Amino acid sequence: MRAVDLIARKRDGHPLSRDEIRWFVAGAATGAVPDYQTSALLMAVVLRGMTPEETFWLTEAMLHSGDRLDLSDLPGLKISKHSTGGVGDKVSIALAPLAAACGVMVPKLSGRGLGHTGGTIDKLESIPGYRADLSVAEFKEVLRAVGTSIISQTATLAPADKKLYALRDVTATVESLPLISSSIMSKKLAEGTDAIVLDVKCGDGAFMKDSALARALASSMVDAGARMGVRTEALITSMDAPLGRAVGNAVEIEECVRLLQGAGPPDLMSLVSRLAVRMLVTSGACRDDAEGEARVRTAIASGEALDRLRRMIARHGGDPRVVDDPSRLPCAAHRAAIVADRPGYVTRVGAGLVGRAAATLGAGRTIVGEPIDHAAGILVAARPGDRVSAGDVVLEMLSNDPAALELARPLARAAVLIADEPPALPSLVLDSVR
């Protein structure tokens, strides 16, 4: 096989075979196929697309480029959860211990933030002492003891995806449904779980702005899961406004704690609960949504869910006292408010702009490996639909860098729109694909 012939076929819009895709992916991962050929093929895929079969073969090839976790010695049903990323999306940090408290096991490998969306690992690392780089043996130990563990991506799972992703990032080949789908699913399938629940974000603050594209991505990923024999379900959820009231790192941990105490913002509570129920039903742990909902309510009311979070933090070397005393989390030295310039109804808190403002404040990074300010972020005081008077605080910006507050102010200010009439509020869950 010659790489140039495969590139030419894809360039001309023809599908590649399973063997060809496997050969190319293996070559790209080992370096036998040089990067300049890989990036040419990636661009041809972006512009010519892939059939559902090709997308699955690509997923499969990346999955087979590395290890697949063997969790068979751990008891019970194991479930993966993944979000395509949004602003204020701290769902996993509350959901994983909640689902564990409901009786399923949630092994989770997460990433760091890049651009305007945050990363679960960055958020957890705002907890003093939290170690995300556990070995597989340590990971399984935490899973056995607590029922959930959230670690950073390891080099041995889907290494081909790691290689391709690094190349896509610098060659403008990120935006491609088959490439996104296979990248996510190769990693999720490598987690070796019985079921996968996906949260495909759609809207201004998400990677997918368009609901048709979000549905297509969801279908592609559910298809790949089904072909591998892993029950997979996707919710398509709105990401037009930040999720909950906290955007950043430490502030999102604090919000997760409040949620597991039963006092979280309604939108976040509703989404976490819906995802938990689907994890319980999809994996077969619960018969139906009603049974799942009852179990979720009990896990929160009993304090069991919060306790799982506390124990997970402790097992990862983190300070578990943050759960009872959030002042132990990093706290920003400087704050500044964005106030309403007129009375009326908040019609929009643009997730994209809030995300960029939070990154400007230090909560995110634009280059891989850049350090972040765990205390920085934005608190959303007024959500879409809220009535405000002129001068009311609508956003509060937090940072350790006073100059960053001024840089972020125009972005934050532009994120909030106020009008005379209350807006029509879209539902948070737009659709689901099974």
Place this chain on the structure above:
Amino acid sequence: MRAVDLIARKRDGHPLSRDEIRWFVAGAATGAVPDYQTSALLMAVVLRGMTPEETFWLTEAMLHSGDRLDLSDLPGLKISKHSTGGVGDKVSIALAPLAAACGVMVPKLSGRGLGHTGGTIDKLESIPGYRADLSVAEFKEVLRAVGTSIISQTATLAPADKKLYALRDVTATVESLPLISSSIMSKKLAEGTDAIVLDVKCGDGAFMKDSALARALASSMVDAGARMGVRTEALITSMDAPLGRAVGNAVEIEECVRLLQGAGPPDLMSLVSRLAVRMLVTSGACRDDAEGEARVRTAIASGEALDRLRRMIARHGGDPRVVDDPSRLPCAAHRAAIVADRPGYVTRVGAGLVGRAAATLGAGRTIVGEPIDHAAGILVAARPGDRVSAGDVVLEMLSNDPAALELARPLARAAVLIADEPPALPSLVLDSVR
């Protein structure tokens, strides 16, 4: 400027600016832009195209990546000629001395063959002793003395094109009108001549199979020449059958000699003469075609054209006696004939198959740098329109490798079609663009 942003814009079908193209080309040539980004952009260009302005800016950027020959100290009008390549296309080797004999100067930088089409330099190197790698000073000395000199591409002219071409070859990004046009024209414009005459081959044995594409390429190249203030003209000529009767290296030199002796095959004579006339008229050396034709006839009849070839060979260290005694050229040890399997009219001698058969015999190469057999090739005994009897020789294969004769036989046999009715013969010159 960031390469990834430029790639993204081209991926999305937007034009790049002159500065952006210049920045990218300079970066690609120096390595400041890594190959994997360059190849991603090349694939985006293949699939998204370029506007005429972008194509010119790309040409200009590649031209400016290196030196432009300064021929201003040489007397008279200088003219470049270029063919996009065909099977049996030895035109330059006869045309350059012919035009020089008519009073214009023809500095020519040529390439080696790859795939099924031959290279002018390979053909010249079949002459014992011929050196194609003259320095610029030696090149100009030959030009001053003889009026023409044919050397191989130098590293200092359009080095960015050299870099991009090497990458295109291995990333399936050769087939793109703006990339082909800019590659050719950056090198031609670097020759620093007063006018450029292009022979755009179209048909089965050419790179461009389709006449609309050939016309578009011709227009693009003429446009780039005009924008640079260099009078440029293109003929679009048929490449469905091999040009002349010889396909190979030494055999093509011998055919050029015969042509300049006034005894060449009519199709080749007609094309060489037409191109010579257009070189004389386009450059302003002759008033009109009639004057040009008269001068061409005289240059051949007087022996002046042949003498220029003899002197050019001698100045390049080659054995000039090959002009009077072709047996001094390499001669193949083995021969085999393809005969007509039925009586009738030859309707087709497929240039593509003949080219592939000749390469199989050793006359061409599939990998850059591979050695070739200068004696190998094919003699076309029966041309389209010829009447043959069963058993008549239609093609004669030459090689120093007896096994190659058997490998090439099915290709050569498939190239020739014979039918009851004589074919409609297309004209050799299909169109011209000025």
